[in-house]
Every structure is written in C-alpha cells, then in structure tokens.
Amino acid sequence: MPANSVLKRFEEAVLTILGASMTLVMIANVIMRYIFASSIIWAEEYVRITFVWAMFLAITTGFLRNEHIGFTNIMNRKRTTSLVREILYGAALMVVGGITAYFGNIYNGYVGEVSLAGTNLPTAVLLLPGIIAGVVWFLMGLIKAGLAVRGLLTGKE
Numbered sequence: 384m385p386a387n388s389v390l391k392r393f394e395e396a397v398l399t400i401l402g403a404s405m406t407l408v409m410i411a412n413v414i415m416r417y418i419f420a421s422s423i424i425w426a427e428e429y430v431r432i433t434f435v436w437a438m439f440l441a442i443t444t445g446f447l448r449n450e451h452i453g454f455t456n457i458m459n460r461k462r463t464t465s466l467v468r469e470i471l472y473g474a475a476l477m478v479v480g481g482i483t484a485y486f487g488n489i490y491n492g493y494v495g496e497v498s499l500a501g502t503n504l505p506t507a508v509l510l511l512p513g514i515i516a517g518v519v520w521f522l523m524g525l526i527k528a529g530l531a532v533r534g535l536l537t538g539k540e
Contacts, residue, residue, distance in 0.1 A: 443519055
C-alpha cells in the first residue's frame, strides 16, 4: 500500500474521530446548558484544543500532498517552471515553518505552563501542535527545495 494512501487514511480517520468528538461534546454541552442549566466546564476548551490539533494535521497533510492552493495553481506545463515552483514552495514552507516553530517555542516558554481554566491542562497543549508543525514544515520545505534545485542542476525531475 503506497505511503500516500496510508497517510490519507490515517488523516481521514484522525480527523473523523476529532470532528465527531468535538460535535458530541458540544451537543452534550448545549443540552446540559439549556436543558439542565449546568455546563460542562471543560467542553469549550476541549473543542478549541481538538480544533487546533486537527487544523495543523490537515494543513501538514495538505502540504505533503502538494495541495496548497497558492502553489498548485501556478503554471506547471514546463519542467523548469515546475521546478522553480517547487523551489518557491519549499522556500515558503521553510520560512513559514521556521517562523512558526521559532516564535511558537519562545511564546510557549512564556505561557506554556499556565493552566487553562476549564481543563487545568497547560497552555502548551494549544501551542505544541504549531511548534511541531513548524518544524515539520521547515524540514519538508528544505527537502522539497533541495530536490527541486538538484533537478534543475542535473536536468532530472
């Protein structure tokens, strides 16, 4: 089974579980709030945390599949244009990933240990997916740009 297929199935499964759990928790919270006049204290934080993790997963797998709208629409007919697009794509991933990881890590150092009000989890649970994704994006960009530069220099794709 190709790695892309496994990745797609994994992403779909994880995002389905996260989406369904967010929906169920929010429905339960609405029922509790409006029928029983008592909220689930941690529900909104759970949904926020789950949403953040789900979005960084979805964005990263979009990059892995080359489905970034800003770059997939650039002219792709000639080999050189395609390789230049890949270099720009890789450079953009490196810049965005580097900034996200670097400044996310600094910010996490300031507030990462502060407890969230509803769950008492550290604020880092909201910051870590961005830091992890930033590192992954940087590495993906480095690999993507490196392969494209090699393709331009050697004449191979």
